[in-house]
Amino acid sequence: MQKSSRLAIYALIELATDPDRQVTVSEIGDKYRVSAHHLAKVMHTLGRAGLVRSIRGVGGGYSFCGNAKRTTLLDVINLFEDTSNDCKLADPSKATMPEWALFDVTSEINDIANATLGSITLATMLKQIERRRHSDKHQTRVQASA
Amino acid sequence: MTDHDHSSSAVISEGMTIRRAKASDLSQIVALDEKVTTIAKPDYWQDIFERYATRRLDERMFLVAEAQEYKPDFPVLGYIVGEIRGWEFGSEPCGWIFAFSVEPGTRERGVGEKLFEAISDEFKAAGIRSMRTMVARQNQLHMAFFRSEGMVAGTYIQLEKELDD
Numbered sequence: 280m281q282k283s284s285r286l287a288i289y290a291l292i293e294l295a296t297d298p299d300r301q302v303t304v305s306e307i308g309d310k311y312r313v314s315a316h317h318l319a320k321v322m323h324t325l326g327r328a329g330l331v332r333s334i335r336g337v338g339g340g341y342s343f344c345g346n347a348k349r350t351t352l353l354d355v356i357n358l359f360e361d362t363s364n365d366c367k368l369a370d371p372s373k374a375t376m377p378e379w380a381l382f383d384v385t386s387e388i389n390d391i392a393n394a395t396l397g398s399i400t401l402a403t404m405l406k407q408i409e410r411r412r413h414s415d416k417h418q419t420r421v422q423a424s425a
Numbered sequence: 426m427t428d429h430d431h432s433s434s435a436v437i438s439e440g441m442t443i444r445r446a447k448a449s450d451l452s453q454i455v456a457l458d459e460k461v462t463t464i465a466k467p468d469y470w471q472d473i474f475e476r477y478a479t480r481r482l483d484e485r486m487f488l489v490a491e492a493q494e495y496k497p498d499f500p501v502l503g504y505i506v507g508e509i510r511g512w513e514f515g516s517e518p519c520g521w522i523f524a525f526s527v528e529p530g531t532r533e534r535g536v537g538e539k540l541f542e543a544i545s546d547e548f549k550a551a552g553i554r555s556m557r558t559m560v561a562r563q564n565q566l567h568m569a570f571f572r573s574e575g576m577v578a579g580t581y582i583q584l585e586k587e588l589d590d
Contacts, residue, residue: 348533351569390562395578398568406573 283359286313286321288352292408294331294343295401301340324358347405353397362396364389440494441536443543446478446487446504453501454489461526473524477506484509486547490527490536503527505540509553514581520548520556525567541574559583 289311294302304322308315322341325331330345356362364386368374374382446454451467451474459465478487490503505525511518522544527537548556557579560567 351565394562394568398565398572400569400573403569403573406575410575 280356281360282313283317283321283324284356286311286318287325287355287359288404290318290322290341291325291330291343291345291350291355291401292404294341295345295347296405298343301334301342303340306340321359325355328358330355345401347401350401351397352399352401352404353393356396362389362393441490441492441502441539443488443490443539445482446474446489448474448478450489450491450501450504453499454504456499457501457504457526457528461529473506477508484551486544488540488543488547490540495531499528501528502531503536503540505544507544507548507556509548509551516581517555518553520544520551520553522556522558525558525570537570538574541570555579557581 290307293307293310294300304318305315308318311318322331322333326333326341328345330343330350331341332344333339333341353362364382368378368382451470454474455465455467455470458470474487477485485508487506488504489501491500492502493500496502503526505522507520507522507524509518510516510521525537525540527540545556556576558571558576560571562568
């Protein structure tokens with residue numbers, strides 16, 4: 280997964296956690312240790328896709344305006360990179376049998392990855408974060424009592 | 426709630442019960458399955474009912490979600506069927522879900538979640554620690570649902586082969 284896709288997912292999770300909240304690019308950049316310049320480009324793409332809206336002026340920033348239950352990780356990644364199998368073989372007209380065989384294997388892996396990414400919505404990611412937080416707290420309590 | 430509330434997105438919780446399937450539910454289950462898959466399978470469901478709702482009920486679960494007040498003429502809003510399977514390919518006994526559906530007009534309103542929770546509770550009560558299911562890659566509806574309930578890729582990979590003529 281490319282860096283822009285990862286950043287987009289982090290930013291969307293950040294914003295979808297509280298859709299009423301406006302968050303600036305620099306706040307998200309600081310949290311995920313990335314340049315505001317790179318993140319600004321990512322946010323622009325998300326804005327064009329109708330997933331975030333920008334509010335200008337004092338107290339402005341970005342807020343989530345998509346549907347967290349309907350937006351999958353694959354939807355987001357597809358905004359930034361080609362996830363199809365088409366790009367996995369450089370020149371099909373000249374490909375040899377070993378190249379086709381390896382293409383078949385990488386396509387199989389890619390299909391499974393896409394099926395997984397296409398089934399995980401932003402809402403599911405928020406639930407997963409909650410479960411992880413809950414599990415971490417539980418482990419901390421267990422360690423403290425040991 | 427009434428039939429007129431179908432456009433609402435509110436969670437259906439009041440008046441909805443999750444219970445074991447009864448013979449009188451079969452016609453609604455067949456109709457719901459036909460609505461979703463476009464294929465009527467009365468013989469299949471009769472067989473599933475006999476095997477999973479009448480015998481070895483401590484390890485076989487055929488559950489339905491019923492909301493009499495919400496939909497008096499068609500109260501079965503969904504079903505889930507599963508069983509405890511053990512020692513297939515060396516696997517410790519685990520809960521298997523092999524059939525699941527929710528009335529399309531009432532999806533995303535908590536019906537599936539309640540069914541999933543109920544069968545999870547039944548598996549847990551039977552001493553089971555994990556549950557599995559198998560979903561077609563293209564079936565994003567079921568994949569997304571099971572993911573949202575916390576299911577992830579398991580320790581087994583499904584393999585298949587086209588058989589030559």
